[in-house]
Amino acid sequence: MLLCTTINGEYMEVEVNPDLRLVDFLRDQLGLTGTKIGCRRGECGACTVIFNGKAVTSCLIPVMRAHGAVIETIEGLMGENEKLHPLQEEFINRGAIQCGFCTPGMIMSAKALLDENPDPSVDEVREALGGNICRCTGYKKIQEAVLGAAERIRKGE
Amino acid sequence: MKYILAKSVEEALIGLYQAGGTGAIMGGGTDLTIDLESGKHKADTLVDVTGVPELKEIRLEGDTLVIGAAATLTEITHNPLVKKHCPSLTLGTGCVGSLQIRNSATLAGNVMSAQPAADGAMALAPYDPEFVICSLGGERRCKMGEMYAGFARSAIDPSKEMVKEIRIPILKENEAGSYIRLELRKSLSLPMLNVAAVARVVDGKVEWARITMGPVGVGPVHAVDAEAYLVGKELTAEVMTEAGKLAMNNAKPRSNPLRGSKEYREATLPILVRRALESIADQLGIKY
Ligand code: FES
Ligand code: FES
Numbered sequence A: 001m002l003l004c005t006t007i008n009g010e011y012m013e014v015e016v017n018p019d020l021r022l023v024d025f026l027r028d029q030l031g032l033t034g035t036k037i038g039c040r041r042g043e044c045g046a047c048t049v050i051f052n053g054k055a056v057t058s059c060l061i062p063v064m065r066a067h068g069a070v071i072e073t074i075e076g077l078m079g080e081n082e083k084l085h086p087l088q089e090e091f092i093n094r095g096a097i098q099c100g101f102c103t104p105g106m107i108m109s110a111k112a113l114l115d116e117n118p119d120p121s122v123d124e125v126r127e128a129l130g131g132n133i134c135r136c137t138g139y140k141k142i143q144e145a146v147l148g149a150a151e152r153i154r155k156g157e
Numbered sequence B: 001m002k003y004i005l006a007k008s009v010e011e012a013l014i015g016l017y018q019a020g021g022t023g024a025i026m027g028g029g030t031d032l033t034i035d036l037e038s039g040k041h042k043a044d045t046l047v048d049v050t051g052v053p054e055l056k057e058i059r060l061e062g063d064t065l066v067i068g069a070a071a072t073l074t075e076i077t078h079n080p081l082v083k084k085h086c087p088s089l090t091l092g093t094g095c096v097g098s099l100q101i102r103n104s105a106t107l108a109g110n111v112m113s114a115q116p117a118a119d120g121a122m123a124l125a126p127y128d129p130e131f132v133i134c135s136l137g138g139e140r141r142c143k144m145g146e147m148y149a150g151f152a153r154s155a156i157d158p159s160k161e162m163v164k165e166i167r168i169p170i171l172k173e174n175e176a177g178s179y180i181r182l183e184l185r186k187s188l189s190l191p192m193l194n195v196a197a198v199a200r201v202v203d204g205k206v207e208w209a210r211i212t213m214g215p216v217g218v219g220p221v222h223a224v225d226a227e228a229y230l231v232g233k234e235l236t237a238e239v240m241t242e243a244g245k246l247a248m249n250n251a252k253p254r255s256n257p258l259r260g261s262k263e264y265r266e267a268t269l270p271i272l273v274r275r276a277l278e279s280i281a282d283q284l285g286i287k288y
Helices: A022-029 A086-093 A103-116 A122-129 A140-154 B009-018 B032-038 B073-077 B080-085 B087-093 B107-112 B119-127 B224-230 B237-250 B262-283
Strands: A002-007 A010-015 A048-051 A054-057 A070-072 B002-005 B023-026 B045-048 B058-061 B064-068 B130-135 B138-143 B148-150 B162-169 B175-182 B193-202 B205-214
Touching (some): A086 A103, A103 A122, B058 B080, B073 B107, B107 B119, B119 B162, B205 B224, B237 B262
Parallel strands (some): B002 B045, B023 B045
Antiparallel strands (some): A048 A054, A048 A070, B130 B138, B175 B193
16 A cells, blocks of 8 residues: 655655565665564553654554654754654663663653653643663663753754 | 545545455454454454544534544543533543543444443443444434443444544533542552542532442443432432442442452442532532
8 A cells, every 4th residue: 555654754665565564664665673572562662653753653654544644763863963762862861771772762751752742740740751660770861861851952053 | 555644534544445344444443452352352454543523523513522533542532612611521531531532542443342431431431322323324423322332342343333422411501520430550450449420519409410330230320229319409418429329229349350359349338429519519519
């Protein structure tokens, strides 16, 4: 089937197998392997992307639902001249990354939150990241990184 | 597989009809996608209804709150009409799965999946909602109890018909609702037990109370003995404790390796029922 969609700002028309899930299309057909697969059951958050402004687990989205949608993946975060997004920088600076497998999903969940609410409370951060599981960091530094990035974004960075 | 992105209810029903029993309606798809991959559910045609405008609507019709079958749990949880008229519903819809799941999944789907302790379905049940089910042959209405055929089995066949909307009688003066969840953790986990209630109390006396609980049977189970006992009573501490005990007459909790033993659930369920009633008393300004 013909899929017309916008991914990381780029409009595309591509033939896809409608049996695919969005995560497989992103990774295997577009080579956007920053989006990870941990469980394929919606239980780990590693595959989180932003779909029409909302964080979703792309392992549970049939690819054709992306028709007409606007999707952001971790690959779309970097600014001009390879400048990292404040969320990416804060994750690095504050040691919120260990093995890094959960990180793209964490950052996309956090970005969806900050896009809607640049001044979240700790509870709001925790709610937004509740669907992202990390087996390494213990979450505290992730929470701090998101709050730190929020502050920088509010200052206009 | 054929994938239809329906733009209207009619288009969805035609697509389903043409699939001749091998199709399936796809709402949020957070359960169906998994079941299709595991082979638990089979379909040659998927009819995606998430882009049907009328199914996304949440509106008030007189004393009835109408929630379209494709409204996501996030949309329901943050909708001002739902918060105002059925506030305890948002306590359930707001804790299904994770935020990512709630951004896709629907309340209709939460009922269709028929898990006995589904947060959204449980919080909805004591409101005594009606489901509008449609097919090319026409529309019919189902009560909550008629939606369940067994454990994790819906009475609605998604290859033949679809839920169009959920119609919920809104809370009136002297009425309040509550939702209580016993949980190991907040996200990505079904509750160990959950209880929801809605009651009407006039001049200090309970006119009617509806209490549902799970997972203690098929779908949300009514605590009918407790409901009958409460009629005409004042919501005192003793009465609410007794109602909690009576709720056990209708509950058959089982042991679950992840979410609590039968014994633990039996010991805690009466307390949750009491707390659900206490919450209603608090909201109605009743001292106990
Ligand atoms: S891979 Fe999608 S939630 Fe785990
Ligand atoms: S850093 Fe390893 S899973 Fe989160």
